[in-house]
Amino acid sequence: MDILALDLGTSSVRGLVLDADAVPRPGALARRKVHLVTGDDGSGTLDGPRYLACLMECLDELAAGGHLRDVELVATSAQWHSVLPLSADGAPLGPVLTWMDTRPEALPGAGGPADPDAFHARTGAWWHRCYWTMRLPWLREHCGTPVTRFGGLVEYALGVLLDEAPMSVSMASGTGLLDLRRLEWDAEACELAGVRPEDLPALAPQRWRGRLRVEYAQRWPQLTDARWAAPVGDGAASNVGSGCVDPSRAAITVGTSAAVRLLQAVPAGAELPPLPEQLWRYRVDHEHVVTGAAYSSGGNLFAWAARELRLPPGAELEAALARAGASRTLRANPRLGGDRPPGVTPAGSGELRGLSFGTTAVDILAVLMTEMCGLVAQDLALLEAGVGEPAEVVLGGGAMAASAWWRAAFVEALAPRPVRHQRNPEIGATGAALVALGRIAEAAHVGGIGRTDDRDAPNTVAARPPR
Incomplete structure (x- = not known):
């Protein structure tokens, strides 16, 4: 048995094939860069359909290389906190807001949790621009089109590819709307977000498995019988992989x-x-x-400095850093992207x-x-x-x-x-x-x-x- 592992990141989409012990198969790696749109207004968005196209290109490349023929299980690591407005048929009504987008703010007159400490203990989150409690009302105000429902980037992508795509408890926890102990949508968090629990994605039960839609099973016949596991938030997956x-x-x-x-x-x-x-x-x-x-x-901080300061590449830069050390007279705040x-x-x-x-x-x-x-x-x-x-x-x-x-x-x-x-x-x-x-x-x-x-x-x- 092989495992197809997908990583839906902020700067790239990657797919790799591992053996039954989660050891990577040689050369079975496909990667596509994605374009994160950022602005001085604090925006940080992705184009959902283009992102999905990059994911499909990775699967096409792995299939063409013969790497998918023994895949029985598909696992996914996906970025937490993303959200996009969707129509009734699942079509995007706007770009994907990533964790990097700092524009959402509380609407005039909106109030926070009755007991912030208890709310934090239950959900692991805060009433904050990063979470759906503040993002959903802000998106409704700025979408320009009535929003039927919301989803994260991975729910949008898998909603296209699979027969069904419920939200995993891992991804749900990153919305700030989940009661972490009871594993159900938190009533107060939903009220802050302006949604009813029944309006949110269904939560995947333990050991849930999905399957490709017929049209995509025809595109990647090697994955016809493969089972798709519930996605894991990228930070959680990184801890396990480390x-x-x-x-x-x-x-x-x-x-x-x-x-x-x-x-x-x-x-x-x-x-x-x-x-x-x-x-x-x-x-x-x-x-x-x-x-x-x-x-x-x-890594975006490193990339920005290397690009804008026109630093030398690779080994030459490493050698220069080793010579320079860290200046004791310089002080810096590295929060270029905010908190x-x-x-x-x-x-x-x-x-x-x-x-x-x-x-x-x-x-x-x-x-x-x-x-x-x-x-x-x-x-x-x-x-x-x-x-x-x-x-x-x-x-x-x-x-x-x-x-x-x-x-x-x-x-x-x-x-x-x-x-x-x-x-x-x-x-x-x-x-x-x-x-x-x-x-x-x-x-x-x-x-x-x-x-x-x-x-x-x-x-x-x-x-x-x-x-």
Whole structure:
């Protein structure tokens, strides 16, 4: 049996094929970049139909290469918090609002939860622009067309491809509308969002499986009998793919954005552990929760600086960073994209202070990246206070695979904690496969975790030799 793992990210769509042990098949990787539209007004949107077309192109490429012939299970890692307005037949009425969009705000006269602390404890979220409690009323005001229903990006895409596409509890938890203990839509959150529970997507039951529509089974006949597992939020999937599946290990993932998270086993109906007021909590599946903090700046910060400061590429930049270190006179605020919840700092809040005629472009990049490490370290301490000190930290994600210097900066910021590195950049897809297989606990022994100064080829999926 093979597993097709899909990763519906902010900057790209990826599909890869893994064996029954969730080990990537050599060369079975397809990737398409997607265009995130951003603006000075705080917008951060994707074109839903074009995104779906990119996903289909990945499946076409894998099918043409003969990689789908033994696939029996399809797993999906998808970005949390996305939402788009839909017509009655499921057609988009506007672009997809991603986690990066900071425009939604409370409508005049709107009030928040009656008891914010109790609301946070139940839903793991806040009344905040990132969640559907504030996004749905704002979208209705700005859509220009009456909205029949709403969905996330993955529900839209799978709604086209599959016979049915209920929302997983993992994706539902990222809306801010789910009662994390009872695993049903929260009445107060729905009231804030201006919807009835019956107007929201149906929630997928435990061990739900879907199937391709007939027309798409004809397009990809190798997937005719494959079963599709309920999608997993990208942060949860990344923790599993990083081997961080209990409080002994914290995952720090840096892709387009960045996050620090701890995973705990908490079955549906069980009492939830205490939740620090500055941290969010979402569902991995019916049996596990993940708690953490996220940041709008991550690999996108590195990419912006490299592009706008015209920095040298690859090894040349790494060598320049090693020579420059982090300037002790420079100070920076890396919140170029604003705050993720619970913060409300808007996009465009980045700062640089302490510039001199001796400051170089490499110095600026170094201080931005170092300050990001400091923000993550502060929130990791909050996580530790809530569940006890993790034995170690695992760095993961494409940005971590690409920069040995940035990994070393994290080691310094997180000292004296042991810090390791997951070399496989496809941690989201791998983690989603392990969740779909019901093998989360086994992920503690996932391969690819090594020293932070390991300089192996970063893309271990594409480069892995045949077994």
